Amino acid sequence: MGFFTELQDHSEVKLSILEKYTIPWMRKIILNRFGPRRCLLIDGFAGKGIYDNGKKGSPLIMIEAAMDFYNQSVQNKWSEPGIFIFLNEWDPENQKSLISNIERLGFETMDNNLFSSSDYKTITIVVENKTFEEFLTDILKGIKSGNSLIPSFCFVDPFGFSSTPFRLFKKYLENENSELLINFIYEHTNRFIRHPNEKIRDQISDHMGLVSLDQLSEKVANLSSIERKQIIIETYTSNILNETEAIYVRHFDIKKNGKTKMILFHVTKNINGLKLMKETMWKHDETGQYVYNDKEQMVQLDFDTILSNxxxxxxxxxxxxxxxxxxxxxxxxxxxxxxxxxxxxxxxxxxxxxxxxxxxxxxxxxxxxxxxxxxxxxxxxxxxxxx
The missing domain is CATH 1.10.10 (Arc Repressor Mutant, subunit A)
Incomplete structure (x- = not known):
């Protein structure tokens, strides 16, 4: 698939935020936790693991972060952390490449979709080949009645809006210590929000947690692009806060050629999660706007930009x-x-x-x-x- 041939600059920022957040999150969750020191990393749209230009994708970022944290724990004589990494890739060919890239890190097949390493005894990797809805639903089904998922961080990086129904996030966030980093595909959502095809409008409604898209469509109809984006962000944020058990939402705007391509939404119940993610996002944009714009990287900084920094x-x-x-x-x-x-x-x-x-x-x-x-x-x- 062409999507995986090369990692573009605007997408690299997204993965950099993921990479710089993962180890501090594991450290905070595991070292400050009483009882079993375990956590779960979830990647719902894993891809091949490595782009064709050799840059790491999200699953390898997660695995290598787990390996680094394991090594830190051994060096500091901390208890070995129990880290479970659940990866999902629906395309069979991409899944094969993903498995090969996992094996290159020294992990071997224990079972059909289970991988482990003698060097990293408490890290377990599971690789699935399902739709995202099937994948996350199966994870949540495995929780016994009255229990909660172990502390978990779920990265959701879809190709569009049709495969990430809001109800899944609502169910996932019922669990204690559950966090989401969602790549909200803003460009497509914005473009198709008034689409004549009812099926597409229903997909956007499901994606955003709306009963109907009509009210939002009318609200943004005659607005400027900046105003439209603000209303869409506010609507999605409000639904997360009102319809799920999340308490904090922070977003980061990623632009390509000056136009918003995607928006990262971090969702958590824990103020420590908010603290870590805010610090991570700030490092990627110290203007306070929480925006990456590849177009601005090509021009000389003007006075206002210097002042904002x-x-x-x-x-x-x-x-x-x-x-x-x-x-x-x-x-x-x-x-x-x-x-x-x-x-x-x-x-x-x-x-x-x-x-x-x-x-x-x-x-x-x-x-x-x-x-x-x-x-x-x-x-x-x-x-x-x-x-």
């Missing part, structure tokens, strides 16, 4: 937002301020929250600190008053 300006803006939110309040914890930064601002916590508080302390608008031993430090448990 000015970290000090960002920190000053965050300090104002924090102060405006807590003016006149007493005994506000550092943890509450960090949660505000994560949920209500565009900024990650690391390298932003504490520098912003230092600005406020220098201005004398926060005071009466409790739980710290030196000025301009904000260890866990620190309390402060805002004047």
């Amino acid at each position: 000015d970290k000090e300006a960002h920190i000053k803006l965050l300090s104002k937002q924090i102060f405006n939110n807590y003016t006149g309040l007493k005994n506000i914890s550092i943890e509450e301020i960090e949660a505000f930064t994560l949920v209500e601002s565009i900024y990650p916590i690391t390298n932003f929250t504490r520098p912003a508080l230092k600005i406020l302390e220098e201005k004398g608008v926060i005071n009466n600190f409790k739980g710290r031993s030196k000025a301009k430090s904000y260890p866990p448990g620190t309390l402060m008053d805002f004047s």
